[in-house]
Every structure is written in C-alpha cells, then in structure tokens.
Amino acid sequence: MPAADAAPRTLYDKVLQDHIVDERLDGTILLYIDRHLVHEVTSPQAFEGLKNAGRQVRRPDCTLATTDHNVPTTSRKTFKNIETFVEVEDSRLQCMTLEDNVKDFGITYFGLGDKRQGIVHIIGPEQGFTLPGTTVVCGDSHTSTHGAFGALAFGIGTSEVEHVLATQTIITKRSKNMRIKVDGQLTPGVSSKDIILHAIGKIGTAGGTGAVIEFCGSAIEALSMEARMSICNMSIEGGARAGMIAPDETTFKYLEGRPLAPEHGSEEWNKAVAYWKSLKTDEGAKYDIDVLIDAKDIAPSVTWGTSPEDVVPITGSVPDPETFATKEKKEAGRRMLEYMGLKANTPMEEIVLDKVFIGSCTNARIEDLRAAAGIVKGKKVAANIKSAMIVPGSGLVKDKAEAEGLDKIFTDAGFEWREAGCSMCLGMNPDILAPQERCASTSNRNFEGRQGAGGRTHLVSPVTAAACAIVGKLTDVRRLAEHNSTPRPASPTPVTIKPHVDERINTDDEERDHIADQPAENDVPHTNTMAAGSAKGLPKFEVLKGIAAPLERANVDTDAIIPKQFLKTIKRTGLGSALFNEMRYNAEDGSEKPDFVLNQEPYRRSKILVVTGPNFGCGSSREHAPWALLDFGIKCVIAPSYADIFFNNTFKNGMLPIAIDNKHDIEAIADEARAGREIEVDLPNQSINDSTGKKICGFEVEEFRKHCLVNGLDDIGLTMQMEDKILAFEKKMTTKTPWLDGRAYLKRGKNGKLAVKPAPVPKTNRGEAIKEPLDW
Ligand SMILES: CC(C)[C@H](C(=O)O)[C@@H](O)C(=O)O
Ligand code: SF4
Incomplete structure (x- = not known):
C-alpha cells in the first residue's frame, strides 16, 4: 500500500505495518508475533489443543513462561517443588500442568524456585524480553503494560494462545488510533497511577474500545519506564486494545544490560537503537480520537465504585447516583x-x-x-x-x-x-x-x-x-509530612540495571546453571503424545433460533461472567453452572437468586443473551467467559457494544457476538426476549428475526469471521497454509531485526544453532493433514 506508507504514520501504524505477514482485502491481517508470554491460567487448554493436533511450538525462542496467578506468596524458604508447595488442589494442578507443558514443548520457564519468577508483565520488561517495536502477546489482558516500550502489546484468549504457539502469528484487524496527551508538570503527591485513573475517569471504561492509545506529552516523557508501564498497563481498563509510548532515551537506558536485550554498545545494539528511534509518530499523523489532559488538573485519585471509571480525587466525596444522567x-x-x-x-x-x-x-x-x-x-x-x-x-x-x-x-x-x-x-x-x-x-x-x-x-x-x-x-x-511522592523524573534517577548485568547469561554453561527443567541439547522440543484426530473442530453457525434472555446491565465484566475461582480448570467445559455466579447464586448457601433471569423459565434454556447496556465482556481476557456461556447453552450474544478481547474470544469458539448500537433495534429485540418469545439469528442473511420469522433488524459481521463461522473453519489450520509467507517474513525479520531471534535463554548447540524443529506439516484442528488450500 504505497499511498498509505507515504502518509504520516503513528507509532502504532509503524509497528503494525512492520509485522504484517499478509493482509486481505477485507482488512483481515495476519500479524507476526515477536514475543509470547505464557502463564498457567490461560495456557493449559492451548497446549492440549496443540498436543491433540500433533502441533509444535513454532518459536520456543520467542516464548517465555512463568507461573504467577495461582502461586502462594508465603515464604519459599522450604520450597522444593510445586507438588508439595501449592496446597490448593486445582491451583497445584494448573501450575504442574504448565511445568509439564514447558518441558514437553521446550519453552523457557521461570518457576517458583527461580528468582526470575514473577508476574508475567513484570518479568518480560525486567529481562529485556520486551523490546521497542516488537509485537507482544500473552493470554492476559494486562499485556498492554509492555506498550510502555513502544511495543504493540495486547492480551489474547486461550484459542489465540494456541494459534500463536502453533504459528507465531495472529489474525487481527487494524485498530483506531487514539491519543492521550498529558502536558505540564504533575503536582507533588501525584504519580503515574493517578494519571491513568484520572484518564479512565475521563474517557470511561469503553472510551478506548477498538483503539490503540498512544500516551504522549511532556508529563509522559518525563516519566521513568516503571511509571510508564503503570499507565500502559491500565489502557485495558480504558477499553483499549493496547497502550503505547514512543521509545526514547529513557527506554534505551532502561534496556541497557537487560539479559535478553541486545548487548549494550554492540553493533546489534546500535542497529536496534537506530530502528527504535524511527518509531516516533510522524508530524501530521492523524488520530481518530484525541484527548488532552493538563497534568496540573490531576489529583491523587481513588475509585469509589465497582468499575475503574468510577474515579474521584481523594479530596472529593462519594457521588450521589440520583444526580446521574440516565435511569440506567x-x-x-x-x-x-x-x-x-x-x-x-x-x-x-x-x-x-x-x-x-x-x-x-x-x-x-x-x-x-x-x-x-x-x-x-x-x-x-x-x-x-x-x-x-x-x-x-x-x-x-x-x-x-x-x-x-x-x-x-x-x-x-x-x-x-x-x-x-x-x-x-x-x-x-x-x-x-x-x-x-x-x-x-x-x-x-x-x-x-x-x-x-x-x-x-x-x-x-x-x-x-x-x-x-x-x-x-x-x-x-x-x-503525610515526610512523603516522597513526587513523580520520579526520567533522569537522573539511577537506572537499576546492576543485577541484570550480573545475571546476563553469556555462555551455554552458565545458561545451564540458571535454567532448571530445560530440555537437554539434543532433545526434541516436543513430540506429540496424543492421537491426532481427537481434537474437535468448530461446529458450524448458520441459523440459530431459541429463547433469548434479557440482561439489563451495562459494563458487564468477565469477572462477573465467570469469577476467578472457576479459572483453575484445565478444561474448556463444565463452566455453565458457574456462569454469572455472583448474580445467580446467594453467597451464603449457594441457592439460586429467583430474580436473576437465568434462574427463571423459560430462560433456563436460553440460546441467546440480549444485553441492553454497552461494553459487554470488559476486563480480563479469560476465554472462560465464552466457554461458560457456551456450556450453559448460549451461542449468540446481542449487545450494543463489546470489549475487544471478549468479542474476539467468542468467535474462536464458534459463537456469534452481534453489536446492535441502534437503541430502537436493541429495545425491539429485548422486548421479544422479555416476553419470553424465541428469536431467530440468521447469519448467512445477517438478519435478526422474531419467532414468526419477521425481520427485526439486520446486523454487521466481518466477512472473514462470517466465512469461518458458517463453514466451521479452524483458523490455525487456515494460517498454517500460509507457511511460505510466514517463513519469508521470518527470513526478512532475521535480517532486519536480528536481535529478536534465539532469545528466551534457549540453549544453543555447539554450532550456535537453536534446537528448534522445522515447522510441521499443516494440519486442521481435527488433526488431518490439509490436502487442498482453504480460502484464508
Ligand atoms: C487470568 C487472566 C485471564 C486475567 C486477565 O486477562 O486479565 C487476569 O490476569 C486478571 O487480571 O483478571
Ligand atoms: S491484573 Fe491480572 S496479571 Fe496483573 S497482577 Fe492482577 S491478576 Fe496478575
């Protein structure tokens, strides 16, 4: 696209463009992923999928795993292994499953016995695994954190984790460009957390939906990397796909000496810095959404309600809902x-x-x-x-x-x-x-x-x-008189690189000392142990007719759809009874709340959920949310709008989320649902009909997604047909950004080559070899 290339581009446009393996006419993009972080909660089902289909991890050298969500934070002085250390059974199983998987697939792993273990979004930057200009994903919504380095970093669901493990790519589309510019000086006592809380209070939890936010302005430039990470981290609470900050001297300084960054001062480092410097947004580039904040307007901030947008200055009061604009x-x-x-x-x-x-x-x-x-x-x-x-x-x-x-x-x-x-x-x-x-x-x-x-x-x-x-x-x-809370300037604050320099892993021998449980040099990273052909493909979605349950709420988060205690499963099934747990059951005795819609007839057998408020599925990336809906029997959700990750996750499970933002139409559909009448969702004709077949309204769906749903296509199989293009892309990247290859502490053989097997023969999700190319 030469015309677009010539136009001034944003930081996001540049990083995105540099990672496009292929782009379809309908805007569907096959995006190359440089860095994949993995944790125990959102990976078991993905590894199981790989095993069932006989697939390998394509780039173990670009994949880094740790265990963080389930782990006890009590003293590890007596730690021997997960099996004896983690007392809660399902937590233990999830952690042990990750340990088995990293061994089976040859992935670098920081377990509880390793000092480098920690929250996945802390260890990536700390190790220099996260680098400017890279694409970074993780089965976790706060992957946006890594955008502080000028990386395009976003959370994905478990199906996408499997897709990335197998193909090192993801199917996506362009996001909108949004800018939050914070100029001026922060006042004492105000930190970067207050900037982001204030910004979310201003834009709302759906303010960034469909967009990637670039944070810029003098107040952002003055922040340290750590403070920038806190800001990008919460982009997801503002509804955005990702948050980014242009890399600058502060970024480069932070990366000096990090174990997985290019070696400081080397030719590779200089080449990398030259590239990183080119990533700044061009003069005159356009943003679809622009927000300006004056730093002096930001006070130490605090939330009062149950959504991150419910923010007031600490000097304020709990708001009075009776003064709010609408009845809802x-x-x-x-x-x-x-x-x-x-x-x-x-x-x-x-x-x-x-x-x-x-x-x-x-x-x-x-x-x-x-x-x-x-x-x-x-x-x-x-x-x-x-x-x-x-x-x-x-x-x-x-x-x-x-x-x-x-x-x-x-x-x-x-x-x-x-x-x-x-x-x-x-x-x-x-x-x-x-x-x-x-x-x-x-x-x-x-x-x-x-x-x-x-x-x-x-x-x-x-x-x-x-x-x-x-x-x-x-x-x-x-x-508090003696506080020390002024925002830390980017410099001359000493950069804390010493321990990382000391821990730089230079030789294979040193590497061995540091890495527990890595496969030996000649080990095959992964051989399939399960019969191919046992994995289920996606059922086709054409016309769905059934009872629709009305849910009269806005901003329903995925914690509400399926709370954390149910995320400890290593399966995709069995979550239906826990769907909307806290809305549905009394905490004291687990009995049903009779006024919750799914506890009433005929809604106990709903196939469709009609949500009248916007931003359904916000928050966490947990694919357990669509799994729970599906397990209950709901295959289609109709709502005014969705959070991006949830929206994406539903498609990956053969479900159809429909966005109807016209108030009249959503009310007409909700009226049918309230009356307990069936409605009909006709995907091929993109029409929502009442029980008699009379059209209530039409709906939009992206062409590629519709094609996959109607044909029950598994997109990993489809992507694997793009092998030639992926290989060609990798070759180009090896020349352009050589510092990204062969990291994650993977062992090199004597000849300096990584023990990574060549890409396997493409197979469908059902494990069958692909005979003739499908339409990607
Ligand atoms: C478990 C994971 C899917 C989840 C997320 O995506 O955010 C978690 O980290 C959270 O903060 O709720
Ligand atoms: S937001 Fe998610 S990833 Fe971050 S610390 Fe909390 S649970 Fe962990």
Whole structure:
C-alpha cells in the first residue's frame, strides 16, 4: 500500500505495518508475533489443543513462561517443588500442568524456585524480553503494560494462545488510533497511577474500545519506564486494545544490560537503537480520537465504585447516583453504593479501611516499593488495619528491595513482606478479602468480588496506599509530612540495571546453571503424545433460533461472567453452572437468586443473551467467559457494544457476538426476549428475526469471521497454509531485526544453532493433514 506508507504514520501504524505477514482485502491481517508470554491460567487448554493436533511450538525462542496467578506468596524458604508447595488442589494442578507443558514443548520457564519468577508483565520488561517495536502477546489482558516500550502489546484468549504457539502469528484487524496527551508538570503527591485513573475517569471504561492509545506529552516523557508501564498497563481498563509510548532515551537506558536485550554498545545494539528511534509518530499523523489532559488538573485519585471509571480525587466525596444522567446510570450507581457499603456524599477521606494491598502488575515494581517505603518509613500501620501486604512483582524486585532495606522499613511498620505473584489483585491464591472487607489496593480492577467474594476495592497509587495503611482510612498522601511522592523524573534517577548485568547469561554453561527443567541439547522440543484426530473442530453457525434472555446491565465484566475461582480448570467445559455466579447464586448457601433471569423459565434454556447496556465482556481476557456461556447453552450474544478481547474470544469458539448500537433495534429485540418469545439469528442473511420469522433488524459481521463461522473453519489450520509467507517474513525479520531471534535463554548447540524443529506439516484442528488450500 504505497499511498498509505507515504502518509504520516503513528507509532502504532509503524509497528503494525512492520509485522504484517499478509493482509486481505477485507482488512483481515495476519500479524507476526515477536514475543509470547505464557502463564498457567490461560495456557493449559492451548497446549492440549496443540498436543491433540500433533502441533509444535513454532518459536520456543520467542516464548517465555512463568507461573504467577495461582502461586502462594508465603515464604519459599522450604520450597522444593510445586507438588508439595501449592496446597490448593486445582491451583497445584494448573501450575504442574504448565511445568509439564514447558518441558514437553521446550519453552523457557521461570518457576517458583527461580528468582526470575514473577508476574508475567513484570518479568518480560525486567529481562529485556520486551523490546521497542516488537509485537507482544500473552493470554492476559494486562499485556498492554509492555506498550510502555513502544511495543504493540495486547492480551489474547486461550484459542489465540494456541494459534500463536502453533504459528507465531495472529489474525487481527487494524485498530483506531487514539491519543492521550498529558502536558505540564504533575503536582507533588501525584504519580503515574493517578494519571491513568484520572484518564479512565475521563474517557470511561469503553472510551478506548477498538483503539490503540498512544500516551504522549511532556508529563509522559518525563516519566521513568516503571511509571510508564503503570499507565500502559491500565489502557485495558480504558477499553483499549493496547497502550503505547514512543521509545526514547529513557527506554534505551532502561534496556541497557537487560539479559535478553541486545548487548549494550554492540553493533546489534546500535542497529536496534537506530530502528527504535524511527518509531516516533510522524508530524501530521492523524488520530481518530484525541484527548488532552493538563497534568496540573490531576489529583491523587481513588475509585469509589465497582468499575475503574468510577474515579474521584481523594479530596472529593462519594457521588450521589440520583444526580446521574440516565435511569440506567442511576440504577447502576445505587447498586454500586450498596455493594461498596457507601453513602452518597461521604468524603472519601472518611472511609475506613480493613486491608491494604501493594502489589500487582500495575504497581509492584521496585520504584513503586521505594515510593511506598518513602511514606511508611518510621511510621506504623494503623491499629484498625487487619492486614497490609506488600507483594513484590518478581523475585528480582524482592531481592533488590531487600538489598535496599525496604523490606525492613515495611515490616517495622507492620506490613507483611511476601513472595512474588498476582496475589490479592485477583485472589486466585489464598490472599483474598473476606466479604465486606474494604481494601485500598494498587491493583487495576475494582469489580465486584474481584479481591474476594463481597470484598470492596478502592484503586489507588502506591504512595496513597502506603498513606492509607498508616492512617487506617482512605487518605490524601499529601497530608503525610515526610512523603516522597513526587513523580520520579526520567533522569537522573539511577537506572537499576546492576543485577541484570550480573545475571546476563553469556555462555551455554552458565545458561545451564540458571535454567532448571530445560530440555537437554539434543532433545526434541516436543513430540506429540496424543492421537491426532481427537481434537474437535468448530461446529458450524448458520441459523440459530431459541429463547433469548434479557440482561439489563451495562459494563458487564468477565469477572462477573465467570469469577476467578472457576479459572483453575484445565478444561474448556463444565463452566455453565458457574456462569454469572455472583448474580445467580446467594453467597451464603449457594441457592439460586429467583430474580436473576437465568434462574427463571423459560430462560433456563436460553440460546441467546440480549444485553441492553454497552461494553459487554470488559476486563480480563479469560476465554472462560465464552466457554461458560457456551456450556450453559448460549451461542449468540446481542449487545450494543463489546470489549475487544471478549468479542474476539467468542468467535474462536464458534459463537456469534452481534453489536446492535441502534437503541430502537436493541429495545425491539429485548422486548421479544422479555416476553419470553424465541428469536431467530440468521447469519448467512445477517438478519435478526422474531419467532414468526419477521425481520427485526439486520446486523454487521466481518466477512472473514462470517466465512469461518458458517463453514466451521479452524483458523490455525487456515494460517498454517500460509507457511511460505510466514517463513519469508521470518527470513526478512532475521535480517532486519536480528536481535529478536534465539532469545528466551534457549540453549544453543555447539554450532550456535537453536534446537528448534522445522515447522510441521499443516494440519486442521481435527488433526488431518490439509490436502487442498482453504480460502484464508
Ligand atoms: C487470568 C487472566 C485471564 C486475567 C486477565 O486477562 O486479565 C487476569 O490476569 C486478571 O487480571 O483478571
Ligand atoms: S491484573 Fe492482577 S491478576 Fe491480572 S496479571 Fe496483573 S497482577 Fe496478575
């Protein structure tokens, strides 16, 4: 496309363009993926799919795995292995399954016995695995974090994890360009977490839907890499596919000496930096959405409700839902206040807390801990705080903090000092809130039940969380005299590279010492152990007629569709009974709530879900959400709009999500659903009909997706037919960006070559060899 190439381009346009393997006329893109991060929750079903189809991991050298969501954060002094260490059975199984899979497929893995283990979005940058200008994916929504390096980084579902493992590519389409420009100087006490909370408060949780956000402006440029990561991390809470910041000297400085970055000062490094410098948005490039923020308008911010957009300055009060614009918003507001146990107009600083959590992929890096320690030093945690917990983002962050004496500052004050993991960010491990407990948390989601069923979360920055622990209430950090909370300038703050330099792995022998459980040099990375042909293909979707359940809500997040306790499965099936768990069952005795629609006749046998509010499926990338709907019997969702990852995940399971943003049409469909009448979804004709076959309205669907659904096509099989193009692309990349090949600590043979097998013969998802090319 020479014309488009000549036009001024954004950072996103440039990185995207450099990774296109193929583009169809309808805009469907086959995108090459440079970096794939893997964790235990969203990978078991993907590896199972590979095994069933006899496929291998195409680029183990571009894949890095760790275990983070399920792991206990208690002392690992006695750690021997996962089997004896993880007490909760399903968590243990999930962690052990990952360990089996990384061995079977020859993937670099940081387990609990390895200092480099930690939250997947902390360890990628820490190791230099994340680099500017790369495409980065992970079966996790907060993959957006890595965009801080000028990478195009986004979360994917488990089906896509399988697709990337098998083909190192993903099928996608262009996103809109969105810019959030923050100019000026932040005031004391305000940190990058406040910037992103403020921005989400402004744009809303669906503000970035369908877009990639570029954060720029003088306030962003002045931030350190760690602060930039906190911002890009929460792009997903603003609904965006990804967040990006143009790489600059701060980025390059951060990467110097990272084990997986090109060696600083080498020819490769210089070549890489020259390329990275070219990634800046061109003068005159257009953004589809533009948001301007003045840094001085940002105060230390805090959430009051159960959506990350419910943000107020800490000096503000709980809003009064009766002042909200629409009937739906008033209702949602009342429900939130009830859940949060709050009264309208209460000053935020009067809200008393039970717990404080400093951790998560948003704020568990060394700078976050330093900033929090700066507040805590010499003080004590308030008597009413039952637990104040510090969970470093990785073993290396923990070590560094201990070397600086931060652990001592925290423990002297009465904080608990833990081992690395996701911990109370989502409570898949034992770190949870009890019902009604209230927590100031540096994490990124305040959804109902997120930190524990009935738990109440207020999202804040690390310095605010630290101040809250000392005061025992939500607190304006600026009140604490000796705080050290001004945003860290990009320079001359010393860059913390020392430990990484020391750990640089230079030789095969050193490598062996560091890497537990890697396959021996001559081992075949993976041989299939299961019969080919046992994997199920996708059922075809043509016309679906059935009962439609009306769900009168907006912003239904995937935590609400299927809460974390059900993510510990290693299967795709059996989740139907847990669908909408907290809306559907009473917490006390597990009995059904009679007023929830799916507990009523005829909706118990619904095949279609009609959601009247926008932004369905926001939040986490968990494919368990469509699996749960499907297992219940729902094959089609109709809603005004969707969060991107959920939307994508449904198609991968042969389901059809339909977006109807015309108010009149969605109401007409909802009326049929409310009346308990069947509706008919006719995909070939793109029409929604009533039970008599009379058309209610038409709908849009992308041509390629429709083609796959109607024909029940498995897109991994389709992509594998593009082998020639993928190989040619890889060859080009090896010349253009040689620093991306052969990393992830994989062993090299004596001849310097990686022990990676050539790509296998393409097979369909059913394991059959592809005879004649399908239409990609
Ligand atoms: C488990 C994973 C799918 C999920 C995500 O995608 O975000 C988790 O990390 C979360 O924060 O809810
Ligand atoms: S958001 Fe929380 S649970 Fe998800 S990856 Fe980050 S730390 Fe882990």
